Amino acid sequence: xxRLINSLRARLMSxxxxxxxxLVPLLYLGVSAIVEEGYAEQFxxxxxxxxxxxxxxxxxxxxxxxxxxxxxxxDSVVLTGQVVFAQIDDGQRKLRSSLSTVPSxxxxxxxxxxxxxxxxxxxxSHPVKRxxxxxxxxxGFDESLTLERIAAAKRRVLAALLAFTSASIAVAxxxxxxxxxxxxxxxxxxKRVAGGDFHAQLQMRSSIREVQELNHHLERMRxxxxxxxxxLESEMRERGVxxxxxxxxxxxxxxxxxxxxxxxxxxxxAHEFNNIMTPILLYSQVALADTPADSALAKDLTRIVVAAxxxxxxxxxxxxxxxxxxxxxxTVFSLRPTVEEAxxxxxxxxxxxxxxAFHPGxxxxxxxxxxxxxxxxxxxxxxxxxxxxxxxxGRLAVSLCVVENPAESQIDPGRYTMLxxxxxxxGVDAAVIAxxxxxxxxxxxxxxxxxxxxxxVHGIVTSMGGLIxxxxxxxxxxxxxxxLPAAAPPAGALEEGAGATN
Amino acid sequence: xxxxxVLTMRRAILxxxxxxxxxxxxxxxxxxxxxxxxxxxxxxxxxxxxRKLFLGLPVLxxxxxxxxxxxxxxxxxxxxxxxxxxxxxxxxxxxQMLIGVNRQRSxxxxxxxxxxxxxxxxxxxxxxxxxxxxxxxxxxxxxRVIRILWSD
Amino acid sequence: MACILxxxxxxxxxxxxxxxxxxxxxxxxxxNSADLGLLALEKDQPDIIVTDVIMPKVHGLELIKAxxxxxPRVRVIAISGGGSFGLLSYKPDAISxxxxxxxxxxxxxxxxxxxxxxxxxxxxxxxxxxxx
Numbered sequence: 161x162x163r164l165i166n167s168l169r170a171r172l173m174s175x176x177x178x179x180x181x182x183l184v185p186l187l188y189l190g191v192s193a194i195v196e197e198g199y200a201e202q203f204x205x206x207x208x209x210x211x212x213x214x215x216x217x218x219x220x221x222x223x224x225x226x227x228x229x230x231x232x233x234x235d236s237v238v239l240t241g242q243v244v245f246a247q248i249d250d251g252q253r254k255l256r257s258s259l260s261t262v263p264s265x266x267x268x269x270x271x272x273x274x275x276x277x278x279x280x281x282x283x284x285s286h287p288v289k290r291x292x293x294x295x296x297x298x299x300g301f302d303e304s305l306t307l308e309r310i311a312a313a314k315r316r317v318l319a320a321l322l323a324f325t326s327a328s329i330a331v332a333x334x335x336x337x338x339x340x341x342x343x344x345x346x347x348x349x350x351k352r353v354a355g356g357d358f359h360a361q362l363q364m365r366s367s368i369r370e371v372q373e374l375n376h377h378l379e380r381m382r383x384x385x386x387x388x389x390x391x392l393e394s395e396m397r398e399r400g401v402x403x404x405x406x407x408x409x410x411x412x413x414x415x416x417x418x419x420x421x422x423x424x425x426x427x428x429x430a431h432e433f434n435n436i437m438t439p440i441l442l443y444s445q446v447a448l449a450d451t452p453a454d455s456a457l458a459k460d461l462t463r464i465v466v467a468a469x470x471x472x473x474x475x476x477x478x479x480x481x482x483x484x485x486x487x488x489x490x491t492v493f494s495l496r497p498t499v500e501e502a503x504x505x506x507x508x509x510x511x512x513x514x515x516x517a518f519h520p521g522x523x524x525x526x527x528x529x530x531x532x533x534x535x536x537x538x539x540x541x542x543x544x545x546x547x548x549x550x551x552x553x554g555r556l557a558v559s560l561c562v563v564e565n566p567a568e569s570q571i572d573p574g575r576y577t578m579l580x581x582x583x584x585x586x587g588v589d590a591a592v593i594a595x596x597x598x599x600x601x602x603x604x605x606x607x608x609x610x611x612x613x614x615x616x617v618h619g620i621v622t623s624m625g626g627l628i629x630x631x632x633x634x635x636x637x638x639x640x641x642x643x644l645p646a647a648a649p650p651a652g653a654l655e656e657g658a659g660a661t662n
Numbered sequence: 663x664x665x666x667x668v669l670t671m672r673r674a675i676l677x678x679x680x681x682x683x684x685x686x687x688x689x690x691x692x693x694x695x696x697x698x699x700x701x702x703x704x705x706x707x708x709x710x711x712x713r714k715l716f717l718g719l720p721v722l723x724x725x726x727x728x729x730x731x732x733x734x735x736x737x738x739x740x741x742x743x744x745x746x747x748x749x750x751x752x753x754x755x756x757x758q759m760l761i762g763v764n765r766q767r768s769x770x771x772x773x774x775x776x777x778x779x780x781x782x783x784x785x786x787x788x789x790x791x792x793x794x795x796x797x798x799x800x801x802x803x804x805x806r807v808i809r810i811l812w813s814d
Numbered sequence: 815m816a817c818i819l820x821x822x823x824x825x826x827x828x829x830x831x832x833x834x835x836x837x838x839x840x841x842x843x844x845x846n847s848a849d850l851g852l853l854a855l856e857k858d859q860p861d862i863i864v865t866d867v868i869m870p871k872v873h874g875l876e877l878i879k880a881x882x883x884x885x886p887r888v889r890v891i892a893i894s895g896g897g898s899f900g901l902l903s904y905k906p907d908a909i910s911x912x913x914x915x916x917x918x919x920x921x922x923x924x925x926x927x928x929x930x931x932x933x934x935x936x937x938x939x940x941x942x943x944x945x946x
Contacts, residue, residue: 219709287810437929437930438929442833442936446837446933
C-alpha cells in the first residue's frame, strides 16, 4: 500500500514539479513584464504631459514678472508631491525651487524611459522659448512610489504562483492516494484470487469513474473465472469418478474372463488328460497284478500306479477349483435382469461413439442355468460386437424375445428365449464364421483378447441346452442369436432366480 | 516596453552619443530643433501649436495647412518626439492617433526614416515642418530653425 | 462266459479296458464309435456294455437309450473322461461330463465310472452287473 502510494506520489509529484519549474518562472516573467509596462505607462504619460504643461506655462508667462512667476510655479510644481526637482536655467543662472528635495548637483540628463536610473528620479527638460532669452525647464519626478507598487505587484504575482505550485503538489498527493487506494484494494483482491480464493469479491469504492468501470470489468472477469473454475472442477471430479469406475469394471471383467479361460482350459485339458490317464492306470494295474508281488518290477509298477493316482487327484482338484469358481448350482431365472446388469457394465466400458440399445421384449421366459454364465455370454458377445465397431463407431443392439419352435434345424422344437446381439461393424466372411467358435480363434490383434470369448460363449450356451448361431455380412455387421430353452419352474423359483443375479 | 527594452536601447544610444561627443567635441551639445524650409511662411510656432501639428490637427498659416514630417531617421528622435513634442507615452500617442484619424479630424504625420528623404521633403514642400539635429541644419541656408525642442 | 462290449472313441482306452476284462476272463469286443457299437450289439449280443458317454457323431447317451430300448437285458456301465466341469471346446458336443454322466444315469446306465478309473473299480462294477 505504502509502496504503491509512494511511487505513484513520486511520479505525480515529479510531473507537477517539472510543470511548475517550467511554468512558474515563465509566468512570473511574463506577468512581471506586463505589470511593469502598465505601471511605466501610467507613470510616463502624465509626467510628460505635466512637464509640457509647466513649460508651456512658463513660455506664456509675462516677461516683466517672469522671475517671481517662475519661482512660484516651481514651488507649486514641487508641492504636487511627485516632483522632487524643479529648476529653470537661463544659461547664466539657475533658478531652483527651495522645496526641491534633490540638490542641483545631483540633476542628470533627461530620462526617456521609466526606472532606468538608480536614483529613482525621472528627469525631463524643456527648452522654453522666450522673447528675451531662452531658458531650460528641468523637472525631476519621483519614481519610487511606482517602483514600490511594481515590486508589490510582482510580490503578489510570485505569491500567487507559489500558491499555485503548492496547490498542485497537494493535488498530486491527494490524487495519488485517491488513485492508489482502489488500486491497492484491487491488488489485494487479485492476490487472493491468484492464491486460489476465487470468491474474494473485488470492491474498489472510488469516485473515479474509470476506476469504477475497471472494477466492474474485473469483477465480471472474476465471476466468469469462478464459474469456469467450478465447472472445470466438477467436470474433473465427474471424469475422475467415471474413469475410476470404468477401470474398476474393466479390471473385474478381465478377471472374470481370465477365470473363465482357466476354467475352460482346465476342463478341456482334463478331458484329454483323463482319457490318456485311463490306459496308463489300467495297463500298469494289469501289469502289477501279473507280476510277483515282491519283484522289483512290481515295485516299479506300483510307483506308476501311485503316480497315476496322484495325477488323477491333481486333475480332480483343478476341476474342483474350476467348479467352485465357475459352476454355481443351476437355478431358474429370468434373463432380463441379468442382461440389463451386463449392459450396465458394458456401457461404462464401450467408447462414446458406440450406442448400445436394449430391447427387452417383455420379461422373457425363465431359463435354467447360472446367471453369471449368461452374464458372461452377454459380455463376450457385446465385446465382440464393439470391437468390430471400435474405429468406425456404430450401434450395438441387444434384444430379448420368446420364440416358439425356432427355424434352426439343430435344435428341438419348443419354447425358447432368444437373445440377439447385433452390431453394425465390419462383419466377417464365411471362412471366419466356420471357425468363429473355435478356441484360440481370433481376428483381433495379439494381446487384444484371449480368442476364447466366443468358444466360451458357445460352451455355456450348449451346456444349457441352447444354441448359438451367427449371421454376418461383410461391411454391414454381425448378429449372434442365442436360443435358450425355457425351463418349467416351480412356483416362486423365478423370483429366486432373478434375485440371484444381483 | 517603456522600461526593459528601451533600457538596452538607451544604453546603446548613450554609447553612440559618447562616440558622437568624442567626434564633435564638447563644444556642440546634442540639440534637436524644429525646422522649416527657408522659403516657408512660418515665422514662429509656439509649443502648443507644435503639439497640435504633430498630433495631426490642422494648422493653417496664411490659409494653407502645414505638413508635419515625423523624422525617424535617428532612433533617438522617437523618444524626443514623444517626450518633448507630443508629451505622451508611446501608447497614449498611438491611441490619440487612432482616435483622431478615426474621427477624420486629424491626419497622421508623414513618417520618414532617412535624413536624405527628410531633406528632400523640406526642399520640395514649403509647407513642411520637421525636426532634426541642430548640427545638420546649422549651416544649411535652405532651412530655417524655428525653435529648440530639446537640448542635452 | 459273459460277453462285454466296450465302446470308446479313444482306441487306447478301449484296448486298455479290453486287456483288463479279458485278463479277468471275460469275452470282450471293442467298438470305436457309437455306430459301430450298435452293430456289435446286434452281432455279439453282449451281457454288459461299457460305453463312453461323450463321443462324436452319435452320442453315448443315444447309444444308451438305444440299448435300453432294444436290449433291455443288457447292463450299461457309462464311463466318461474329465471331472465334473468343462466347457469342452475341443468337442463342442461334449460340454459337461458331470451333466452327461447324470444324463447317462437318467437314460438308464446301471453303473457310472469316471476316467481314469482303477482296474478294481471296473471289475467290481462289471461283476455287480453280471447275470447270475
